[in-house]
Amino acid sequence: MIGIGAVYVFAGLVFAVIALLSAGDSGNPKRWANTAFWGLFALSFLAGDYLGDFGNGLLVLAMVLIAGTVGLGIGKNQTTTVQQRGTSARLYRNKLFIPALTIPVVTLIGSFTFKHIALFNPAQITLVSLSIGVIVALLLARVLLKQPIPAAFQEGRKLLDLLGWASLLPQMLAALGAVFALAGVGQAIGGLAAQAIPGGSRFAAVAAYTIGMAAFTAIMGNAFAAFPVMTAGIGLPLIIAKFGGDAAVMTAIGMLSGFCGTLMTPMAANFNIVPAALLGLHDRYAVIKAQLPTAFLLLAANTVLMYALVFR
């Protein structure tokens, strides 16, 4: 069956190619750091299940030390000039959008249909569909737009070099969340939050829950990690048990208050830090700054909404 294992092999091979291309790039002053970094990334995808927990720990430690102390360089690869791109854009016109939209469309169709096909493992079908979308789009770019496959990998390397350390951050933060959970960080924060609330007022309980969700989400980078802790610490005992609030209203708006926290934090790296790198912004917090006013206004609105609706 085609499942996540096949996706990891595919990803490992792609990163291995990126490592090899980095090794051959004499224009990058840190080419060996890049080679080692992407090589270890490839190793993780190809052999992570055989390295053991401690082996994987050493692998990620090595990647962190390479990217954090030596630093990753930006490669020099041959690419098209702005003029060539303009000419090509006028030649291919809207054909350019076809491969671009192939990835989301194949991912979408695959997510709904592949699970009915025995060839595919229904678990994590989205990532399988995404990988198939990538392959189809690469072939379409070859056929429709005459883009050589090796050039695609060179361009992919250019974008990964642009991301640099940010490429590893989302996975690092996911792992940090797991270690925090193991260390009892959630219980410690939930306990503190529960102690900090005066039992008296309904509004205080609602505000503590919505703001607590946002703040804890900002710390963990993930509303899913904050939700069980804050709901067990504040939501269930106060808003529901003590004041008789409605569970559906409380949890729906509570989760969305957590999402306000996601907009505020560098811990949600794939939403907030990676785009800043992808879009070439000089301030790594520029996306967060663009979101902060919306996040605070919506958090206030959620608090009022919950107070108005939860005790109907």
Add this chain to the structure above:
Amino acid sequence: MSLLPLLGVLVVVLGFAARLNPLLLVMAGAIVSGLASGLDFAGVISAFGKAFNDNRYVSVTWLVLPVIGALERAGLQERARDMIARIRGASVFSILCLYLLMRQSAAAIGLNSLGGQATMMRPLIAPMAEAAGEARLGALPEKLREDIRAQAAAAENVGWFFGEDVFVAIGSILLIKGFLEQNGISVEPLQLAVWSIPTAVLAFVIHATRLYVFDRRLVRASRTAPEGNRA
């Protein structure tokens, strides 16, 4: 209950504030919290290694980058710009507000994959927003163009986050249902989705208003920008 594991959180928060290398401080935060909770050093490294390996799927999204790169090599960004530059009256506000609406509506009916910072924002929507700004206001200085791109990325996030919970079968709705069931409370996913609608509407109104204000500020800033900064 021990508060010592919170030291790791403190390391991470202070590190981000000081703009240290995020990879180093995430590792340091994990080590501090792990040691504070009683693990030994090898235990922390093993725990982190296991979690890192279990979360490899997070990095699978980078597989789209060779495709995006190949299409950009063929002129995708330029085509996106050309299209918008030809529409009279297009503005940063109209492009990003329309995208916000489409992203949020698509997410609300479960079409979550129609978007993304790498697949939609960088090659298509951000260049379109920049082109709309420059078509109306003339060449803009780099700082303002970066501001436009940051606003584009923000519209993607706001649209997605506050659209997806209106769909009944999304992960967060199922997480809520499962958690409440463990605590002896039964709710229907549809109830949760319905109670997500007021926030979804407010999110759109608030963010669209902010995009409008941003556009007005852009118009003013482009008038006062020194000529020398113009490309």
